[in-house]
Every structure is written in C-alpha cells, then in structure tokens.
Amino acid sequence: MRDDDRSAEFVEFTRAHRRDLMRTASLLCAGEEASAEDLVQTTLTKLYLAWSRVRRADSPLAYARRTLTHHFIDEAKRAHRRRESTMAEPAEALPSDPVSAGTDLELREVMLAALSSLGPRQRAVVVLRHWLDLDVAETARILGCSAGTVKSQNARALAHLRAHLDTTDHHLILEDTP
Structure with missing residues (x-):
C-alpha cells in the first residue's frame, strides 16, 4: 500500500472514530480531559505506526479501543509517575x-x-x-x-x-x- 493511500485511510478512520475514542478516554481518565487527550493522541500514534495490522483486523475500532485501554492501564500502573492536579474549570467551559x-x-x-x-x-x-x-x-x-x-x-x-x-x-x- 502506498504511503498516500495509507495516510488517507488512517485519516478517514480517525475522523470517523476519534470522538468515540475521546469519549472512552474521558471516562477512563475520570473526566481529566488533558489526560484523555494525551491518551487518544498516543493511541492514534500507535495505530498509525501499526496501520497495516490495524486495517487487517476484523474491527479496527475494537483494535483501537484495545490499544487505548491497554495504554491507559499501563500508564496508571506507573507508580513513579506524578500526576498534576488541576482545578476544575467553570461549568460553562467544560468540554463535551x-x-x-x-x-x-x-x-x-x-x-x-x-x-x-x-x-x-x-x-x-x-x-x-x-x-x-x-x-x-x-x-x-x-x-x-x-x-x-x-x-x-x-x-x-x-x-x-x-x-x-x-x-x-x-x-x-x-x-x-x-
């Protein structure tokens, strides 16, 4: 598969499923939107790098959810990692x-x-x-x-x-x- 085709296919997948992945990540991260965004970005990067495998999967979305969930659990296990705490945003500024x-x-x-x-x-x-x-x-x-x-x-x-x-x-x- 040519790189242009691969990129176009990946962009189409991302447009179709990014919102679903963000919603899942937001729930996994218990509403910490910055962490959820990082989780989705890392997941999409991993998916792009493995796109030839992802596209052959029975369900690329299921593959993506699995990657996202595994990355979340791996990150949560890192005991040495320090999390920043942020103050809640005003209600009218909350994301979706x-x-x-x-x-x-x-x-x-x-x-x-x-x-x-x-x-x-x-x-x-x-x-x-x-x-x-x-x-x-x-x-x-x-x-x-x-x-x-x-x-x-x-x-x-x-x-x-x-x-x-x-x-x-x-x-x-x-x-x-x-």
Whole structure:
C-alpha cells in the first residue's frame, strides 16, 4: 500500500472514530480531559505506526479501543509517575460531557468522582461494559483476561461504586449486568 493511500485511510478512520475514542478516554481518565487527550493522541500514534495490522483486523475500532485501554492501564500502573492536579474549570467551559448529553453537571461530577475512585482495571471494565455496552467476552478480549475476571472485576467495581455513592449521599441505582 502506498504511503498516500495509507495516510488517507488512517485519516478517514480517525475522523470517523476519534470522538468515540475521546469519549472512552474521558471516562477512563475520570473526566481529566488533558489526560484523555494525551491518551487518544498516543493511541492514534500507535495505530498509525501499526496501520497495516490495524486495517487487517476484523474491527479496527475494537483494535483501537484495545490499544487505548491497554495504554491507559499501563500508564496508571506507573507508580513513579506524578500526576498534576488541576482545578476544575467553570461549568460553562467544560468540554463535551463524557457521561451523556443533557446530564446535569452535579451528576456528571458525582459519576466522574466515583469512576476515579476505582482502580484502572475496574474502571476499564465498568467503562467497557456499561458505557460502551460491550459484552463480557468482548471486554475480556480487549483487556486480555478471562470472562470470569471481567465478571468478578465488574461485581467488585459496582459494589465499590454503590458504597462510594452511598457515602456521598447520592443514591443512584447501579444494576449488575448479567
């Protein structure tokens, strides 16, 4: 494949799926938009470098989500890495809502705080299973683990989220997904 064709194909893929990748990254990063943007940029760079493999995949988007999720977990594991803390932006300056359009800002903040209280693998399971609505098998494939691990991580994560939301006096119903 010529470099021009490769680049054009990659640009088309990026235009079609960048928003989805940003939404996923925003949730994985618990609303830290700068971290989410870095995560997506790194993922897109990796995808471009491996484009010949990506384009042959059954689902290039699934390949991209897997790359994004693995990079997120790898970065979260780096104990020596120091994260900068930023102050919240004024509500009217917040970027597109990763939870859903039209969600009130208080609920958004509560959900992102609850997500940030989870470890990286549990957060990845919750985002993949409940926000992206992937089944257990696909989530396990993306995370490179067994279906049983996905189910147990999901159950622990939902229990933790329930406890977190109860302590913050927000009573949202989190239902287990079979």
